[in-house]
Amino acid sequence: MFWKLRLPLMLTFIVGLVPIVTFFLTERVWGVAFVRDRVEQYMVIITGFALLLGVVNVVQGNIRKIERRKPGWPFAVSLLLGLFVMGAFGILSAARVGPFQSILTAPDGSDTPFYWMTRHLFNPLQAAMFSLLAFYVASAAFRAFRVRNVEATILLTAAFIVMLGRTPLGEYVFSWLPNGETFLPWVTEWIMAVPNAAAQRGIIIGAALGAAALSLRVILGIERSYLGIREK
Amino acid sequence: MPETWYDPSRCGAPLVVLLVFCFFVLLFINLARRGRKLFIRRIAGIAAMEEAVGRATELGRKVLYLPGGGTLDDIQTIASLAVLRHVAGLTARYTVDLDVPNKDPLTFAATRDTVHEAYLQAGRPELFHPEMVHYVTYDQFAFSASVTGLMVRDKPAAIFLIGAFHAESLLMAETGQSVGAIQIAGTAEVTQLPFFAVVCDFTLMGEELFAAGAYLSGEPAMVGSIKGQDFTKAGLILYIIVGILLEIFGIHWFRDFMTIQ
Known part of the structure; x- marks a missing residue:
């Protein structure tokens, strides 16, 4: 019970107090800078080890999928191939072994194999995934702006004004009035800075207090679900 | 080098707010422990969790739980673990498949322990298998690609998106919507909340996410x-x-x- 419960709770209490106490103290107090820096460094080290655990899990899971010929197993082959080739190129480049003399560019100015794969395979795949967001935003907006009730109608009207006010067309619509070209952009800014900001701040204040209450529960050892334990 | 051992600019209002906050929280914890009945309003998203798992049981399809992209030093991830524990308890009770893909390696270690413990506590340790909690990748969009592919192939009946989400939130929630899953989301990321509110059936907004663990435990x-x-x-x-x-x-x-x- 000591190793699984008491020790983690003690460590959580001590480490949880560090950012709170160091927030109020200056670096004149012995150990403040040291502790503050060390906590951040330890987080990076622990994450590094945990990443190894993740990679092992990915390899095991995909090998199992290939062995059992589960549906989609060829994808597992391509994943493992990508993981090992990219990983090997990265490690060899970092260690400067043979032709792998750098992570990014070779001495003659050409791309290293690692950088070539990043630029020509990894980045385009990432960009493709990100660009899908435009289509999803369109379909989500269609669903949100359907006029079903009073709230949806207000949302639609506000969205229409904001979208129009942020385009050149918004300036043109009322340009026949004196100073009319600034009218819609002004309404847009007002919607964003007043009702929108007020609603967002309400959520942010609530969330901040909720986060602080949960942090306090964790520091005091009341909330223990992150340890996988609920017993008192 | 500063002149004093404390920072005067931070020891005014922030310290007062911190002390007032700690006072109220500790006072009510003490009152509750002494048996005072405290009313907490019903949160629709939390009440719907059992219904979502029940629906997955009826359809014979799996439950997908996404703990967000945050690491363990993000308090949203800690809140998500408390919800995961409850959901895993439900899937163990209803004998439904649970799938928990992870983006962060530290979170992966914690979710695996949480699910394992929930199955043990539900008295169904034989139903737990390590593959139900798995690591995918640290890259945001590679993770989204993997999870959306999983949704399209496996068609989960219930999807939980609880934790810290960023640009990937809409990709995953919209895909989940397209496969007809009942979706319960929860995040404190103000920029992602509108997406979840539009696409998901229930959304835990900000403080509701942090209250979920306490609400579910009833302690x-x-x-x-x-x-x-x-x-x-x-x-x-x-x-x-x-x-x-x-x-x-x-x-x-x-x-x-x-x-x-």
């Missing part, structure tokens, strides 16, 4: 902390009103006191 100490948080919020509203009135009347010391340099 007096946990519930008491939510009540303490509510009283601090009432105090902050009072602070804001007083601040506005003083500023209107040209009295500025309150604003100066509340400002962090």
